[in-house]
Amino acid sequence: EVQLVESGGGLVQPGGSLRLSCAASGFTFNSYAMNWVRQAPGKGLEWVSSISGGRGSTYYADSVKGRFTISRDNFKNTLSLQMNSLRAEDTAVYYCAKDRYNSGWPPFDCWGQGTLVTVSS
């Protein structure tokens, strides 16, 4: 069974940093692109970042580029999101999600339960 479990969320002051992790199991982790998607309270889904399998090419939403860094550890089957210079508008539930296929631009077929990040003084 495919499982994704996020951790690392919490309360952080504006300008602070936080590192999110997503533990993956039940599939060949290094073969699939992985993604972070966030959802501000009462709002819709917003794509944050993606990392391909293999070479680990990275992609970022304009709203986080230069502040967030996505990475993966294929030995530990873990996806990470390093978030720096956090702003109030980064407050959201952060989900990690797995690509359905290992090529092209497939849908996200498995999602974690999410971890809440609150940026506030």
Next chain:
Amino acid sequence: VLTQPPSVSVAPGQTARITCGGNNIGSKSVHWYQQKPGQAPAMGIYYDSDRPSGIPERFSGSNSGNTATLTISRVEAGDEADYYCQVWDSSSDHWVFGGGTKLTVL
């Protein structure tokens, strides 16, 4: 930018159509997600009209021109949820989500 109606209401047993508008969206592959309150999103119709196992045949999708449509036939109370469309924008190398549509079953 993907444009969805904020809300769609339909009586049980009727057909709900949720649209996703975008410039020449018909040339892209559209994926749909269902999100129920307090839950993570779940994949629905993908690649415009493919239906994964576990999704009832009542759910279908189409995509042409500037509009993609998720159609839910014989709507049931359990279909009440937020629905999001998604595409890959190859010009910016970004995933884009629509703003979401809240489906209310009257």
